[in-house]
Amino acid sequence: MKLLLPETVRDALAHMAGRDGVTTPIAGGTDLLVHWPVRLGERDRTYVDLWQLQELKPLRWTADALILGGLTTYWDVIRDRRAGDEFPLLVAAARQVGAIQIQARGTWAGNIVNASPAADGVPALMAYGAVVVLESQRGTEEVPLDGFYTGYKDMRRRPDQLIVAVRIPRRRYSYQTFAKVGSRRAQSIAKVGLAVTQSDDGWRVVAASMAPTIRRCPAIERLLQQGAVLRDSDDLLPAIARDVSPIDDVRSTAEYRRRVMARVLYDELRETCGWR
Amino acid sequence: MSTVQVVFTLNGAAVSLDLDPAERLLDTLRYRLGLTGTKEGCGEGECGACTVYLDGLPVNSCLVPTYQVRGARVESVEAIAAERLGPFLAQGATQCGACTPGVVMTALWIGAHPELLETHTIRELMAGNLCRCTGYDGIVDAVSTALGHGEPPV
């Protein structure tokens, strides 16, 4: 493998621009190192290190947004008291990612680009209306996270672009919840993941492990927006069928996932929505 | 294959190495530097047997490419004074011992940060250290004892 060690974001973007062929950025390495080239024989790959780019590390608060850096880790967010107060789902999600050893190294941007349909960071960000800030030598581009994924591991990021920030607008939330059904509490991959928020911008319902990408659920959001009165969790199944397309795999079946999603959503929302 | 020069602080002493950019910190410690206290369990970030401190935070050394510790501070289990292990021996926190170096690293880190227990339980903070033998109760007890002292791990 070839390794490039830029010292500034500018240098990193120059490397990403294709001068050295296709390059893979590496941040905390918690996804990339699991299949590290020594084992895959990908010795011809070129990596661009981001870990040294301290300018991308800090998170920032502005009057109307929390801005995560391109290298902000889960632990950086867990430690930030204001994040816990204002964006509790971010902290709840971060605490679900592996354990401290992973949280200390894993980054939000890495979670977004790794694009696992079962990721924990992405649903929380999406439920808060996060915007991905991409940069390349050609300039800056902003893509709302809920429009970022175009298919399984496919996304609106060109190979020369780095995520340099993730902007999360500050809104007043009247309801927010994060739920993950896995086989055990800690360090497990989600069978069904949910992040739900209600703000002056309306409802956002985000499902993980229920489709080739993490995605919003417009049919369910419509039900909630209309104030539909439901009698039990089965009433959610038609909307769930429209919004997601789960699969059978080693962790679970499609049928089980749909039912679990209906039950969890129903239980989480019944009080707020005045359902039985 | 070009090598990369890596200068960092390991257990308080400066180290300078030229190495393959793909080399993992776990292998650098064990095979290049002969510090075999750090163990490899899974090699995939799941078990925590390879836990070391990177700039004061516990990380899995099997998932850290060594080149990324340039300019950083690394502590391995060899930096821990033997007498700090007392509670782990006394309270049944170790049986076969395979997990123990990693457990000790995470446990003493928690011990040095009692404020974490305002938001976290010991079990949650220890979730990245798998143990097939003890059932974790002894480990949690030993961490509680370490907390009583509140000393920095190294």
Ligand SMILES: Cc1cc2nc3c(=O)[nH]c(=O)nc-3n(C[C@H](O)[C@H](O)[C@H](O)COP(=O)(O)OP(=O)(O)OC[C@H]3O[C@@H](n4cnc5c(N)ncnc54)[C@H](O)[C@@H]3O)c2cc1C
């Ligand atoms: C034991 C273990 C448990 C885990 N548990 C969970 C879990 O419970 N939930 C969960 O969601 N994830 C989990 N993960 C996955 C992983 O920790 C996260 O996806 C993490 O956020 C990845 O971040 P990283 O910085 O380590 O990424 P890296 O491995 O460095 O990179 C991941 C991908 O992102 C790209 N990339 C990184 N940064 C940028 C950037 N700034 N711009 C453009 N591309 C970039 C890389 O090229 C690569 O494709 C787990 C991993 C392990 C090893």
Ligand code: FES
């Ligand atoms: S060997 Fe590193 S976590 Fe298991």
Ligand code: FES
């Ligand atoms: S003592 Fe045997 S694995 Fe923990």
